[in-house]
Structure formats: structure tokens, C-alpha cells
Amino acid sequence: MTGGRLHPFTLLAIAGALPALAWILPAPAGGAWTATVALVLTLTPGASPGLTSTGSSPGWRPGLVVLRTAVLTAAPFWLFLLLLHDVPTTIAIGLRITTMVASFVWLVAALQPARLVEAMVAAGWSASVAYLLAATLSAVPVLKARARRIVEAQRCRGLSPGGGIAARLRALRALALPLVLSALHEVDERALALETRGLVPGIRRTPLAPPPDPAVEQAARWALLLACLFALFRRFV
Amino acid sequence: MRSLTLESASFWYPATEAPALREVSLEVAQGEVVALVGALGAGASTLLLVAADLAPRVTGGRLTGSVARGDRSGIVLPTPWTQASGMAFTVWDEVAFGPANLGWPTHEIARQVDRALEQLELVPLASRDPATLSGGELQRVIIASILAMDPGLVLFDEPAAELDAEAARALWRLIRLQAKEGKAVLLATSALDALPDVADRVVWLEDGAVRAIGTPELLADVAACDAGLGTSVASVWWASGLPGPYPLTVAHALQRWR
Amino acid sequence: MSIRLLALIPVAAAISLALSAVVDAVALPLFLDTTGTILATALAGPTVGIATGVVTSAVNTLRNPTFWPFVVVQIIVALYAWVAARAGLFRSFRTAIPAGLGLGVIASVTSTPISYLVFGCTTTGGIALTTALGKALGLPPLGACFFGSFVSDFGDKAVTFALVTSVLHALPRRTAARFPWALRAIGAA
Amino acid sequence: MIPHPPLRLDGVSFAYGTVPALAGLSFSIAPGERAALLGRNGAGKSTVVRLVAGLERPDDGTVWVGDWDTRDCAPERLARRVGSVFQHADQQLFAPTVREDVRFGPRALGVGEQEVKRRSDDALEDLDLTPHAAHHPYDLPPALRKLAALAGALALEPALLVLDEPTIGLDRALCARVTSALLERSAAGVALLVITHDLTFAAETLQRGLVLDRGSLACDGPLAGLLGDATRLEPLGLVPPAVAALSAALDLPGRPVRAADAANVLARVARGRPAP
Numbered sequence: 001m002t003g004g005r006l007h008p009f010t011l012l013a014i015a016g017a018l019p020a021l022a023w024i025l026p027a028p029a030g031g032a033w034t035a036t037v038a039l040v041l042t043l044t045p046g047a048s049p050g051l052t053s054t055g056s057s058p059g060w061r062p063g064l065v066v067l068r069t070a071v072l073t074a075a076p077f078w079l080f081l082l083l084l085h086d087v088p089t090t091i092a093i094g095l096r097i098t099t100m101v102a103s104f105v106w107l108v109a110a111l112q113p114a115r116l117v118e119a120m121v122a123a124g125w126s127a128s129v130a131y132l133l134a135a136t137l138s139a140v141p142v143l144k145a146r147a148r149r150i151v152e153a154q155r156c157r158g159l160s161p162g163g164g165i166a167a168r169l170r171a172l173r174a175l176a177l178p179l180v181l182s183a184l185h186e187v188d189e190r191a192l193a194l195e196t197r198g199l200v201p202g203i204r205r206t207p208l209a210p211p212p213d214p215a216v217e218q219a220a221r222w223a224l225l226l227a228c229l230f231a232l233f234r235r236f237v
Numbered sequence: 238m239r240s241l242t243l244e245s246a247s248f249w250y251p252a253t254e255a256p257a258l259r260e261v262s263l264e265v266a267q268g269e270v271v272a273l274v275g276a277l278g279a280g281a282s283t284l285l286l287v288a289a290d291l292a293p294r295v296t297g298g299r300l301t302g303s304v305a306r307g308d309r310s311g312i313v314l315p316t317p318w319t320q321a322s323g324m325a326f327t328v329w330d331e332v333a334f335g336p337a338n339l340g341w342p343t344h345e346i347a348r349q350v351d352r353a354l355e356q357l358e359l360v361p362l363a364s365r366d367p368a369t370l371s372g373g374e375l376q377r378v379i380i381a382s383i384l385a386m387d388p389g390l391v392l393f394d395e396p397a398a399e400l401d402a403e404a405a406r407a408l409w410r411l412i413r414l415q416a417k418e419g420k421a422v423l424l425a426t427s428a429l430d431a432l433p434d435v436a437d438r439v440v441w442l443e444d445g446a447v448r449a450i451g452t453p454e455l456l457a458d459v460a461a462c463d464a465g466l467g468t469s470v471a472s473v474w475w476a477s478g479l480p481g482p483y484p485l486t487v488a489h490a491l492q493r494w495r
Numbered sequence: 496m497s498i499r500l501l502a503l504i505p506v507a508a509a510i511s512l513a514l515s516a517v518v519d520a521v522a523l524p525l526f527l528d529t530t531g532t533i534l535a536t537a538l539a540g541p542t543v544g545i546a547t548g549v550v551t552s553a554v555n556t557l558r559n560p561t562f563w564p565f566v567v568v569q570i571i572v573a574l575y576a577w578v579a580a581r582a583g584l585f586r587s588f589r590t591a592i593p594a595g596l597g598l599g600v601i602a603s604v605t606s607t608p609i610s611y612l613v614f615g616c617t618t619t620g621g622i623a624l625t626t627a628l629g630k631a632l633g634l635p636p637l638g639a640c641f642f643g644s645f646v647s648d649f650g651d652k653a654v655t656f657a658l659v660t661s662v663l664h665a666l667p668r669r670t671a672a673r674f675p676w677a678l679r680a681i682g683a684a
Numbered sequence: 685m686i687p688h689p690p691l692r693l694d695g696v697s698f699a700y701g702t703v704p705a706l707a708g709l710s711f712s713i714a715p716g717e718r719a720a721l722l723g724r725n726g727a728g729k730s731t732v733v734r735l736v737a738g739l740e741r742p743d744d745g746t747v748w749v750g751d752w753d754t755r756d757c758a759p760e761r762l763a764r765r766v767g768s769v770f771q772h773a774d775q776q777l778f779a780p781t782v783r784e785d786v787r788f789g790p791r792a793l794g795v796g797e798q799e800v801k802r803r804s805d806d807a808l809e810d811l812d813l814t815p816h817a818a819h820h821p822y823d824l825p826p827a828l829r830k831l832a833a834l835a836g837a838l839a840l841e842p843a844l845l846v847l848d849e850p851t852i853g854l855d856r857a858l859c860a861r862v863t864s865a866l867l868e869r870s871a872a873g874v875a876l877l878v879i880t881h882d883l884t885f886a887a888e889t890l891q892r893g894l895v896l897d898r899g900s901l902a903c904d905g906p907l908a909g910l911l912g913d914a915t916r917l918e919p920l921g922l923v924p925p926a927v928a929a930l931s932a933a934l935d936l937p938g939r940p941v942r943a944a945d946a947a948n949v950l951a952r953v954a955r956g957r958p959a960p
Contacts, residue, residue, distance in 0.1 A: 023613075073560065080623035081615050084630065084639075093615040097561070104560030114326040127338070128496075132504055135323030136550045137557070139509035141368055142318065146775060147516035153776040155759040156737050156768040157836055158792030161521045168521040169654070173661055174788070175517045176527070177778035180534070180662045183506050185670070185822050188296065189319035190502040192286070195295050196312050197322065197382065198338030200498065206337045206346060208330060252669055277827055277855060295498060297673060315853065316826075323505060371725065372771075398853050401725070401881050403921045427855035430926050465857050469884065469926030469943065476947035479954055487926065487933050494934050665780060667820040 007213045008111055008119040010221055014041070015107035017224040022099035024231045028088070031095025038102035042066040042109070070105040074098040113137055115211045122210035127199055143183055150178045239307055240390045240421030241265040241288055246302035247445075248287055253298075257283040259446040260302065265421045267308075267389065270412055272432050273425040274456070274466055275442035281425035284442070285312060285392045288423055308389020308421065311335070315395040317375040320382075321367050328370070328378050329354070329363045335386040346385075353381040356411055372399040380408070384415070391415055393424040397431070409435045429456055429468050433486050441466065457485040499673075500539050507531035507543075508551040512558075524621070526651050528555065529572045529602075533659045536576035537585055538674035544573035561618065564609045571605050572598065572652075576659075583682030585660045595656030602652055603645040607637065616640040621647040688751045689714050690765070690844040690875035691736060695745035697899075698731055705731040707899040708745065715843065718866070718876040720886045720907055723896035724920055729848075729879045732896070736846050736877065737768040749844065764793055767842035771849050773833035774826055782824070782832045783808065783817040789840045807838035810865040827854050831861065838865065845869065847878045851885045863889040883925035887911050887941040895920065908941045 006014075018041075022034040043063040077097045081090040113134060120130040154174055155161065161171045194200075241264065248258040258280050265271045265288075273281040286292035289312040293300050314320055325331035332353055336346040354360050357377040362370070367378060376399045383391065393412070397405040409431050415422050416437070424436070432439060433453040441449040441461065449455055461467045462475035462483065470490050474483040484490035511531035518525050531551060536544025548569030556563040575598050579585065584594040610618045616626040616639070626643030634642055663671065663681045671677040678684035692712035698705050705728045713719050721729050734740045735747050738759040747754040749765050759768075779785035786807055790800040808814045811831050821829050830853060837845065845866070851859050859882070866889050870876055880886050886893075886907060893907035903910070910916055912928040924932065928941040936953060940946040 076620060077561075077614065077617050080617035080620065083623060083627050084617065085615055089615065093617075097614060097617075101560050104556065104563075108557055108560070112326070114330060117324055128501055131322075131324055131501070132546065132550050133553060134326075135502075135505035136508040136554045138321070138323045138326070138368060139505050140512045140554060143506075143509045143513035144516050146772075147513045149770065149772065150776050151517065151520040152737075152739050152759065153768075153770055153773060156739070156763055156766070156770075157789035157840060158760050158763040159788075160758070160760045160792070165523075168523055172517060172521045172523065172525075172654075173658070174778065175520060176514060176530075176658055177661060177665055178776045179513060179517065180510055180530075180658075181665060181778055181822060182775040183510055184503075184538075184662075184666070186316070186319040187499060187503050187506055189314055189316055190323075190506065191497075191499040192291050192295055192312075192314060193320040194322070194502060195291060195498050196289060196310075197335040197386070199322070199334075200338075203338055204340045206340050206343060208333055208337055208343065208346070252672055276857060277825060373725075395853070401921060402883075402923060429856070465860075470930050473927060473930060473943050473946045473950060476943060477950040477954070478947075479951065487929050490930055491933050665778060667822045669823060 006110070007211050007217050008116040009123070009213070010217045011107055011111050013221040013224050015103045017228055018103040019096070019100040020228045021231060022096040024228065024235050026235070027092035028095055031092060031099060034099040035095045035102065038099045038106065039067065039070065042070050042102055042106045044106075044110075066105060066109045069109075070098075070102040073105060074101040077101075115209075118207050118210050119213070121205050122207040122213075126201075127203060127205045128201070131194075131199060143179065146182070147175070147179050151175055154178070238267050239264050239305075240267050241307070241310075241423065242303075242305040243284075243288070244303045244305075246287060246300065246304055248283055248292060248301075249299045250283075251297040257445050258287065259444070261442075261445070261447055262302075263440060263447065263450070265390065265423050267419050267421050268416050269437045270416045270422040270424065270435055272436035272439045272453075273423065273442055274427070274429060274432070274439055275448075276464070276466075278444075279442040280445035281442055282315075282394050283445070285394050285423065285425055288312075288390070289392050306390060309386070310390040310392060311383035311386050311388035312392040313376075313380050313383050313394065313396050315398050317372060317379045317399060320379045321375065322382075326366055327364050328359060328367055331367045331378055332359075332382045332385050335382055339386060349385045349387060350381075353385040356384065356414070357381040358407065373401055373404050376400060377404065377408075380411075388420070390421045390423065393422070393426070395426055396424070397426065397428050405431070429466065430470075430486075432456060433468065454485055457483045457489075459483075496542070500543050503535060503539060503674075504543060504547050504550060507535035507538075507547045508554060510534070511547075511551045512555060523654075524647070524650075525654055526648075527655055527658065529569060529652065530655050530658055532569050532573050533576040533655060534662060536573050536676075537580045537659055537663060537680035538677050540580075540676050541573055541577040544576055545570055548573045561614070564613050565606060567609065568602055568606050572602060575601060579656075580676055580680035583679060583684075585656075585663050585680040586682035588657055588660060591656045591660040592653050595653035596649075598656065599649050599652035600645070603641060603648055606644050606648070607641040610644055611637055611640045616643055618644070619647070688748070690750060691877065692748040693732070693735075693745065694748065696735065696742045696747055697744040698728075698735060698740060698742050700731075705899055706735075706742075709896075709900060710745070711894060711901060711904060712748075713844070713875045713877055715873040715875055716870050717892060718870050718890040719878070719892040719894055720890040721877055721879045721894050721896065722881075722886075722910075722920060722922070723902070727896040728899040729896055731899075733768065733770070733846050733848050733877075733879060736844070737766060738762040760792070763789065763840055763842070765843050767837035767840045767845045769834050769837045769845075769847045769850060771852065774821075774829035777821040777829060777832060777836075780820055781818050782813060782821055782835075785821060785832060786813075786817075786835045786839050789836050793840065803841050804835075804839045807835040810838060810868060811835050811861050827858055830854065831858060834862065834865075838869065842874065844875045844877070847876070847880075849879055849881070851880060851882045859885050859888075881922065883911055883917075883922060884927070887925050887927060888943065908939065911941045912939045 018034050018038050022031045078094045117130045117134045243263045245260040247256050249256050289310045322334040332350045439455045456468045457471035471483040484493050508531050511528045514527040532548040535547040552566035552569050579594045584590045617623040622643045625646040626639045629639030629642035689712045693709050696709045738754045777785045786804040787800050790803045808817050893910040895903040927943050927946045931939045936949045940949050
């Protein structure tokens, strides 16, 4: 049962349920339990850094990397909480944030976007919804690289990004506008590409490699949902 | 069998008075490569969008005259980075994007994708993330993605622009192969020197209208050279003041010279 | 929704997230992560704007796990931008910047309860420090939290509105005319 | 040796992390000299351009732009002496008209409005862009946007122009405009360093060939000789451009590689020969 082979929806369910339970269950015991589970999850083999694509060999090492990312992301919150609140509140909120951070960092490591897109298509989601998420995910690095290239190109024709606030805001305009205008200009070509390659409304898209979704996992997802609802019911009734 | 027939087709882009195409009549048969040449703004790109049924349906604008298509068409536009689907995280999935949208069974998709990858010499890149490819590599992936949909009419707009010399030569060979396999190919390019080996016919467009249609020898006529549309060898002959007809290629020049 | 508007959403969302590279270059304390949402709304209306906001938050969450609660803020930004576009407030900086400041207040009012309940006002280092300053000034916890998020977010929405105004006016008229809302947003329709 | 040539690389080495890109590269370019930078993908061509523009610092050795060591200069300061145009340069335009965008560079250098106007009008004139000066860049086809970006670099009136694949997407007529603009600037003493795999453009425009192979200089000599020699081009994945191939096939004296030269030689040789 490694993170890598679970159905994407199961990964999402777990990563959603743990933080929900952390907030619903009475503090600090609830938070402590969920935080521990989340941190242990990050150690599960196969939780290779899917999205952060830092490359990984199976075994414990990637798990430690994921755990370290989770801890490093959660740590500053504890510091700021101490700054603002007394100790019991800090512990209560800190455990909840740690649960959320750990479960999401694990999700990001375990979830491959291609499998999520295939799962959405196989589950009958419209191809357009899957397109929105996946296309944004792949467009971000492309436009970020373009933004860096534009900053370099504009500096090579004399633009100084420094100076006073007014100078920096003018520089911001000379750097942001080219990025936005060139990206907007390409919307038409992207639409033409989608049209010519068949992504038109109302199609029955063939899932390429739909991840297996065994009944036990589907049951587990419903169980998690019921557990959260039950805990919510008990907490407020 | 005729794959594409245009009869006095005229087209206006939205909110513009001057037509981008004026009364264009053209037929492209299966097994034939037809090249569109002309100065910037002569209408080659517009003609390809009309042939691909993207103009006016997606671009907006107004079309008069008639356009008849015998086959499904696929178009390769000149900017590969805007053509990637954005839904694929490996080259294999990118090439399979079109066929999957057509709803083909998975074994048929696999067969078409593997064939397209071989034709474009992309098999070693099959599991790479498209975002990590160079401009030339991504252009070959986009071409494979269109061919994998097995279109009867294949349209190319400046396909060699992003390619280096070796990849461009491989592309010209591939285009000839598509015609041999019975596809109709309509191609806009400014690589005039490649056309004698690639195109069966050449269409000279000027201000949206057809100025001339003929075999690649057209690119050695005085009129073409005057307009800067002669092949390099013909243009040198034309500039030298020697009498015509001008040789089309280096090989022709060699025959003439002995 | 036409294919063109569908293709606009990922591009607008990616613009929001890519602008961080520009903000880093000029080293200004700005996020600009609602630029795409506001721009999409001003170009193509609320549906496209809200979809852009939701997708931006979803992808942002995958990159920084603490961001998901703020999908609510993105939706409110889209609705606010819709009202601003209908009123043509993108016609000049004189109308756009005050509208941006108004959004800054509303965004802080919206994000404060989220920040307070979920994070105890420690969403980012900046917010935590300014909240501590608020507490030192004797503000009650929720008030301090509002002060924290308002001060750190104060200029962002105003600059974002100004940037979107610049973009809409910089678009070639022909391109602007083909987006359903663009001309109305700059008061030209 | 000119005391401070527009560009001098002195034993320059550079690596992207652990991936070596340049190894002890040394060459210099004199005023008015027109050099082509050739080599396979990954040979280090783009790295040279980034170093010259000040976007990267060399690990070893020094890049001299005149008497400035690029290690001490930010790109915006080097812009006074180096006009750089990268691939996809058309994506950096943002002004409502081509003329305004071309004026961005000189205005950023703070040369005074009168001088800004003169420089930008000259640059637009050199590339025959004046008819499009009042158009919006995004109302123009991509090829003309590329020319507008090049005009922006020309308007800086630098002592050195560094161009990365300036002719991708341009047809022969537009390439001819770039060629004439660059020849004019070179005649006025501007040095050129151009990365290109378009050998027809290189033949028409450049005179010296610098061939990079795995980060070091494999060859540095007259371009015409290189372009006519299929065996030396083959390892670079290149073939002789059409005019050079014609000259070799017809054994034209002097092996001209430029179309105009080949036409003249052809006419002269034809007159001296009995009619075929």
C-alpha cells in the first residue's frame, strides 16, 4: 500500500480528511493524532516527489526528503504562533497546521498529475475540467520561464529594476505587460490547437491509462467521509 | 480523389475591411504535396486556416465562396509552444492527446502513436516531459501529434521555422512520405530551395489572390525572381543578367553550364 | 463556453502565478496573484473569472500547501472585478486604483476570519509580524489579525487593478474587441 | 591588437551547476567585424551570448566589453555598449505602437528626448519599419514583431550587437532587410556576433566563422571558406548554403558565397566562354 499506487481520488480523500479531522476533533489530542499520521504518511515509500520532480530512487531516502519538506514548511508557523498566542493555543493550532502541511506535502509528492487527469477522465469528468487544471499546471513553468526571460531581455535594453518605489512600479509595468500581452495573444493559437486536436465540447475522450480503482479504495473513501461527518456531528451536538 | 476543393473562396478577418483571401480557387488531391508561397501577408496562413475549417468557425470573420473537404484535416501551426495540449506530461501522452479525443480504442491509439513517433524519430524522447524539450524537438512532437490522428488532409504552416538543418531535411522527407501514403498535403513555407524536391505543385499567392499555380519550375520564372520568390540558384542566374530560362537548382545549373 | 474562453482560463491563471518572477525582480512586497482572475473577469465576465480564480488557488495549493483556504478570496475578487468591469472602472488609473483599494479592504475582511480560524493569523511571516504589531498597539486579536493582513495586502490589490487597467488599454483594439467584456471594462463599449 | 576591442573573451570558463558549458574560451571581435557563432545545440553558443550581455558571470577568465569587465556591470549598464537580441525577442514588446517600443531602450539609457527620437527613427528606417511605426506591435505578424525587437536593440546604438538566431520565422525579403541593416551598422564600426544556423543569411551578412564544439573554439576563420566546405560543415550537422554549393558545383573562381558576388562572377565567366 504505497502512496504511489493508490488511486488519485484516494490520495485526495486522505489529504482532505486528515486536516478536516484535525480541526474537528477536540484539541490537542485530535491534532496530535492526525499530525502523527500525516507525518508518518510522508515516510511511506513510493511517495516520490511527483510534482517537485527532483528525481527519486525508491526506498526511504525520498520519504525523508518529503518529511523534511513538511517539517521545514510547518516550523515557521509554530514560531509565529508563539509570538502571538499562549502555549496551549499555539500547540492546538500548531498541530492542526502541521497536519495540513504534512498531508498536503505528502499529496504533492504522491500525486502524479497525469494519473489525476486520467482518473478524472475515466470517472466521467468533462475533458474541459481536466484540461483547466492540467493546462494551468503545465502553463505555469512555461510562463514563469518567459517572465524571467523578459526580465533579462528588458534589462539588456537598459531597464533598471531598482531605484525608488515609483521607478520600481514603472519597471514592474515594463516587465509585467510584455508577459501578459504575449500570453493573451497566444490564447487564439491555443484555442486553434485544441480545436484541431479534437478537444471540443461533448466528446467521449478515451482514457489512456486509467489508474485502477479497486472497490476497497472506493469504500475507504466513503468511510473517511463518514468518519469526518460523524466527528463533526459529535463535536457540535 | 480530391481531398480539398476551394471555389472562389474569399475571407475577411473580424473587424477588417480588406479581405485576407480574394476569390481563391484551388484543388488538392490525395497523394499530392501543394506548396503555398508568397510575400508576408499574401494570405498563405489564412488559406491554411480556412482549409482546416478553423476560419471562420474559431477565428471569427466572414467566408464567401465554397470549401469542400473530402477528409478529416489536421494543421501544424508555426508556434509549437502554443500547440502543446497542456494535458500531457510525457511526449507519448502528448502525441496520444488527439487520438484520445477522437475516442479511438486504446490499441488503435497505441498503434498510431508509436507509428508517428517512429516517423518523427521521437521514440527515445517518448517518456520525456514536453516542457523540457527544445523548440525543434517540440515542433516534431506537435507534427507527430497531428499525424497520429491519421488526417487525410495534412496542413503545415512554416513547419521548418524552428528546426535546425538536419531536422528540416528529415521533415521534407517525411512530407514526401505522407503524400506517398495517399495523404493530401498543403504546406506554406518560405524555404523555397526545398520545394523542387518536396512539392508537386506550387501556388503563388499575392495580396490574398492566386497569382500563379504550376510545378516548382514556377520558382525559376522571371516573374517569380522579380518578386523575390525565385530559388537561390534561379535568383543568382536572374541577377547575373544571363538569358533565361533560369536553372531551378544546383543540379539544373550544372547541366546548363557544361 | 467557447474554446477561446476555455483556453483563456489556464493562461490567465498561469499569469497570476508567473508574475511572482517579475515581483521578485523589482523586489516589491506584492503578490499580484489575483491579476489573472481580475483580468479574465474584465475580458470575459464572471464565469471565466471565477473559474480562473478557483484554478489559480488549486494550482497554488499544490505549490504551497497553506493556500487552499483562500480560494474563497479569489472568488470574491472575481465577483468584485465583475462589478468594477460593469461600471467601466478600468477606464483610467483614477477610477481603477480606488477600486483596487476597495478590493484590498474587502479581501482583507474576507481573509481575516480564514487566517484567524485556520492559521491563528500566521498565514505568512509578513502577516504574523504585522499582526503582532497590531496586538502591541492594543488591538483585540481579530482586529490585530485584520490589521496584519490589511497592511501586508494593502497595496497589492490597488497595484493589481492598475496593472490590469494598463493591460486592457495596451491590448490592440482588434484583440480587445473579440473578448466579450473588454471594451465595456474600459468604458469604451 | 586594438587596446579595447568591442568584445574580448579571455580564457572564459562557465558551467551551469555541474554541467560544463564553456572551457577556456578566448577570442575577440574588432570594431566593424561581423562574426558568426556556429556549433551544434549544446556547444555553448547561447552561454557566450548570456555572458556578453552580463546575464551570467564567468567561473574563470574575463569577458571584456571595451574596457569593462562584465563581472562588474549589470546588464542594464552593459546595454550602453551591447545590444542583445535573444530568441523570442518579440515577446518583450509592450508599448501601444512600434515606435514607442523602439524608444524604450534609448529612453531607459537617459540620452535625452531629441536623441531618443533620432536613434529610434534611424533604427526603424534601417529595417524599413517606418510604415509600421504607428501600428500596435500585436496587430503585426510575428515576423515584423521580431524586426521591431531588433530595431529596439539597434536604437541603443551600441558598439557591439549580439544576436541569437535573428532570422527564425523571417522570409527571404525580411532577412535581406536584417542583412542590409547589419551591414550598414558594421560599416559604421559596430561589431557583430551572431548565433545562426541559417547559413544563407550568414553568407550574405557575416565574414568570420567561430565554431564552438563542447565549449571550446574548434575553428576560427573566414566564413566563406567554411561555408563552401561540406566536409567541415558536416560534423556541425550543416550543409553548404545554396549559393556556396552553386559556386563549388560550377567551380566559379573565388568561390563566392554571396548571391550578388556569385551573379557578377557568373556573368563575367559566361562572357569569357563560348556560348554553350
